[in-house]
Amino acid sequence: MHAGDAESSTFFLKFAFSALSATAMTAIEHVVSVRFLQKHYGPLRALGGVSLDVERATVFGLLGQNGAGKTTLIKILLGMLAPTSGSADLLGRPVGSVAARRDVGYLPEDHRLPEYHTGPSLLDVYGGLQGLARQERRRRAAELLDMLGLAGREKLRIRGYSKGMKQRLGLAQALLHRPSVLFLDEPTDGVDPVGRKQIRDLLLAERARGVTIFINSHLLGEVEQLCDRVAILKKGQVALIGTVPEVVGEKASWLVAFDRPVPADHHWNTARLTPAGTDGMWRLHLAPVTGIDRFLDEARDRGLHLRHLQQERGTLEEIYLQLADAGGSSS
Amino acid sequence: MNELADSRGRESACRPGLLRSFAAILRDAWLAFLDARILWLLLAAIAVLFAVALSARVEPQPAGRRYLDLAARALSADMTGIDLTKDSFTDLAGRLDGSLSWIASADPLPADADDGPGTAWSVTLARNVVPVAGSLATADEIASRFGQIPDGRLWTIREIRETTTGIAAAMGSQTWELTVDPGPDLRILWPHRFSLFGDSLELTRPEGAPLGLEVFILQKLLSNGIGGTILLLVSVVVTAAFVPTMIRKGTLELLLVRPQPRWQLIVFTYVAALLFVAGLLGLLILATWVVTGLLTGLWSPGILLALPTLLLFFAMLLSVSVFTGVVTRSAVAAMLVTVATWAVLFVVGLMHMQVVASRIREENVGRPRPVSVANALRPQPQSQPGRREKPAVARTPFHTTTVARVVETVYAVLPHTEDLDTIIDRQLMRDFAVGGRLRQLMESPDFQWARGVGLTLAHTAAFLIAACVIFSRRDP
Numbered sequence: 143m144h145a146g147d148a149e150s151s152t153f154f155l156k157f158a159f160s161a162l163s164a165t166a167m168t169a170i171e172h173v174v175s176v177r178f179l180q181k182h183y184g185p186l187r188a189l190g191g192v193s194l195d196v197e198r199a200t201v202f203g204l205l206g207q208n209g210a211g212k213t214t215l216i217k218i219l220l221g222m223l224a225p226t227s228g229s230a231d232l233l234g235r236p237v238g239s240v241a242a243r244r245d246v247g248y249l250p251e252d253h254r255l256p257e258y259h260t261g262p263s264l265l266d267v268y269g270g271l272q273g274l275a276r277q278e279r280r281r282r283a284a285e286l287l288d289m290l291g292l293a294g295r296e297k298l299r300i301r302g303y304s305k306g307m308k309q310r311l312g313l314a315q316a317l318l319h320r321p322s323v324l325f326l327d328e329p330t331d332g333v334d335p336v337g338r339k340q341i342r343d344l345l346l347a348e349r350a351r352g353v354t355i356f357i358n359s360h361l362l363g364e365v366e367q368l369c370d371r372v373a374i375l376k377k378g379q380v381a382l383i384g385t386v387p388e389v390v391g392e393k394a395s396w397l398v399a400f401d402r403p404v405p406a407d408h409h410w411n412t413a414r415l416t417p418a419g420t421d422g423m424w425r426l427h428l429a430p431v432t433g434i435d436r437f438l439d440e441a442r443d444r445g446l447h448l449r450h451l452q453q454e455r456g457t458l459e460e461i462y463l464q465l466a467d468a469g470g471s472s473s
Numbered sequence: 474m475n476e477l478a479d480s481r482g483r484e485s486a487c488r489p490g491l492l493r494s495f496a497a498i499l500r501d502a503w504l505a506f507l508d509a510r511i512l513w514l515l516l517a518a519i520a521v522l523f524a525v526a527l528s529a530r531v532e533p534q535p536a537g538r539r540y541l542d543l544a545a546r547a548l549s550a551d552m553t554g555i556d557l558t559k560d561s562f563t564d565l566a567g568r569l570d571g572s573l574s575w576i577a578s579a580d581p582l583p584a585d586a587d588d589g590p591g592t593a594w595s596v597t598l599a600r601n602v603v604p605v606a607g608s609l610a611t612a613d614e615i616a617s618r619f620g621q622i623p624d625g626r627l628w629t630i631r632e633i634r635e636t637t638t639g640i641a642a643a644m645g646s647q648t649w650e651l652t653v654d655p656g657p658d659l660r661i662l663w664p665h666r667f668s669l670f671g672d673s674l675e676l677t678r679p680e681g682a683p684l685g686l687e688v689f690i691l692q693k694l695l696s697n698g699i700g701g702t703i704l705l706l707v708s709v710v711v712t713a714a715f716v717p718t719m720i721r722k723g724t725l726e727l728l729l730v731r732p733q734p735r736w737q738l739i740v741f742t743y744v745a746a747l748l749f750v751a752g753l754l755g756l757l758i759l760a761t762w763v764v765t766g767l768l769t770g771l772w773s774p775g776i777l778l779a780l781p782t783l784l785l786f787f788a789m790l791l792s793v794s795v796f797t798g799v800v801t802r803s804a805v806a807a808m809l810v811t812v813a814t815w816a817v818l819f820v821v822g823l824m825h826m827q828v829v830a831s832r833i834r835e836e837n838v839g840r841p842r843p844v845s846v847a848n849a850l851r852p853q854p855q856s857q858p859g860r861r862e863k864p865a866v867a868r869t870p871f872h873t874t875t876v877a878r879v880v881e882t883v884y885a886v887l888p889h890t891e892d893l894d895t896i897i898d899r900q901l902m903r904d905f906a907v908g909g910r911l912r913q914l915m916e917s918p919d920f921q922w923a924r925g926v927g928l929t930l931a932h933t934a935a936f937l938i939a940a941c942v943i944f945s946r947r948d949p
Binding site for chain 1: 490493494496497498500501504505507508718721722723724726727728729730731732733734948949
């Protein structure tokens with residue numbers, strides 16, 4: 143479903159969604175649907191007309207510099223902030239309603255868990271607020287504490303926790319009631335590499351279970367590994383959105399290495415080669431309107447065999463920094 | 474299809490009932506409450522207070538003759554229909570029926586029995602009637618009136634026999650031989666010595682003070698006074714942190730994401746805090762009742778009324794604390810504003826009492842001074858010849874001054890927490906029949922307990938609703 147479709151059939155769809163209510167959940171493709179969302183704090187514009195969709199059982203990464211509007215967007219989706227204009231639906235229900243929050247897990251950035259609790263007692267309280275029965279709360283808490291490497295620390299108060307432990311417990315409270323959407327703001331903040339891997343695996347398992355995950359992170363490598371789709375917010379607007387390959391794009395350059403040395407001044411008809419590194423690696427820039435096949439044919443004609451061929455891609459970090467620079471120079 | 478059913482099942486399983494949400498908030502608040510170290514200090518302080526109280530010794534002092542005299546004096550007045558909770562002793566004094574009664578002799582029964590509140594007496598009662606103003610009484614009239622101190626019966630008459638001679642009767646003089654048993658309320662008025670740490674710290678004069686007065690003071694001190702004040706002050710300090718801790722950045726988001734309307738977080742936290750303090754107050758007041766009961770054998774349950782009144786007072790303070798906490802997000806601000814509110818209410822209440830007392834004083838000008846039972850029982854100082862009463866200085870009565878008007882206006886709109894205190898005082902005085910300055914207030918026609926309770930409740934609700942509205946509308 144695209145923005146245009148939704149706009150053209152708004153009335154019917156909204157009516158249908160509200161009528162179907164809970165049963166519609168599984169039928170909805172877009173778990174999060176945001177249209178022209180604006181949020182102003184007085185004269186300050188935090189969001190300036192954001193539209194995006196997040197499909198079910200995908201991991202969606204939201205990137206952007208500090209102050210780009212990421213947390214504002216999440217808070218609007220969770221009903222904590224009222225948008226100035228535009229609309230946002232969560233699981234087919236308008237955000238802000240109690241019903242829309244029932245099936246949502248959230249790990250805020252810089253969260254502060256009440257320090258007088260132990261891990262199990264905190265999960266018990268949050269589970270109760272979430273409506274879980276006592277036995278279910280206990281079972282689920284034990285399961286999650288074990289899964290997140292906090293087993294054996296049940297008696298320890300949170301004031302004695304390390305930052306990584308707090309982060310794991312924060313994640314446990316978000317997963318407690320088996321929500322179908324997770325909003326995670328910097329989920330691996332302060333966690334060691336082993337822990338990060340555990341958390342990544344856990345999130346991928348949740349996705350496999352059908353959970354939609356909305357991640358807000360500065361760890362671009364991690365976003366690249368985890369996310370199916372990403373959006374980059376800049377000054378309250380979506381600067382880029384798409385799958386990771388779509389966003390980073392493909393370059394017209396390749397890295398090649400031959401089975402024997404090639405002189406640096408060797409002339410090619412189909413490409414221009416420049417040394418790349420010391421390992422006999424060359425960076426290959428194809429001539430305009432030339433495919434890689436033509437170059438491979440030329441190499442074969444010259445009796446050269448390839449031992450390495452790899453298309454060069456941009457990284458999310460490059461794109462991110464490019465966008466940030468553009469913003470820096472324009473402001 | 475299975476997926477659909479699963480989704481429906483989860484939907485219903487995750488719909489939190491009010492009770493479950495409340496239980497969760499209650500548990501959270503309970504752990505926060507237990508985490509406060511000052512709470513344990515408080516409990517230790519209160520335990521010490523009660524240990525000291527339990528070290529007390531309360532012993533009856535010989536006083537039988539004085540009490541028999543008092544009963545005889547009461548006989549001189551027509552006490553029918555007198556209710557000391559409504560009528561003052563001034564009214565009572567106006568009911569003298571033109572006769573004078575006194576105890577000619579009184580001997581314990583049996584002769585070697587103690588002079589104490591449990592002893593029976595053989596009494597010779599004499600009565601002189603002023604001709605024209607009064608008439609001779611029959612034995613039945615004496616029997617029905619002797620010892621009828623209005624709050625209860627001092628004595629009950631087992632046997633009565635008139636011994637008046639014909640000539641004496643002609644001169645308006647009558648005598649009776651009575652055998653009297655102690656009445657159920659005699660112990661309340663009987664003077665007792667009160668000392669702490671065994672006999673080491675004497676707190677009463679050698680002749681003792683009425684037991685009811687001692688219980689009254691002790692109960693006021695332990696529950697309404699030191700005990701209640703320390704407990705409520707500590708409760709204010711502990712609970713002031715509840716809301717600011719809950720709504721601080723990073724913690725609030727973890728709660729707002731739950732499927733509860735926001736007002737529930739505030740109201741449930743409020744009720745949870747109130748419940749804990751109710752528990753503490755309940756313990757304190759119950760302990761007070763048990764300790765005074767064990768020490769004195771007086772088990773009147775009036776002090777238990779202090780639980781709802783102190784709790785109502787705290788409910789009002791807590792609503793101020795919650796409101797300030799929501800507005801400022803600061804535990805220190807919530808605590809300071811609450812304590813300041815308490816101080817203002819206390820000062821205004823105190824000044825208002827002065828206004829009421831001043832008004833009563835003026836109304837009583839020219840009327841005989843009211844006397845209390847406690848004062849009547851105390852041995853009267855011998856009048857000293859040559860010592861003159863100070864002439865009264867003419868000055869503007871306090872209740873007509875501008876300050877008094879301001880106090881009355883402010884008092885009219887503030888929660889009448891002073892009235893809550895008076896409710897307890899009135900009840901304790903009903904239980905223990907002691908008078909004095911408090912009785913004046915108690916008898917003030919201005920006193921309406923329903924208005925005090927109503928205004929306090931209204932303020933509480935207003936602060937709480939304001940807190941909920943602000944909290945629900947504000948961006949986190």
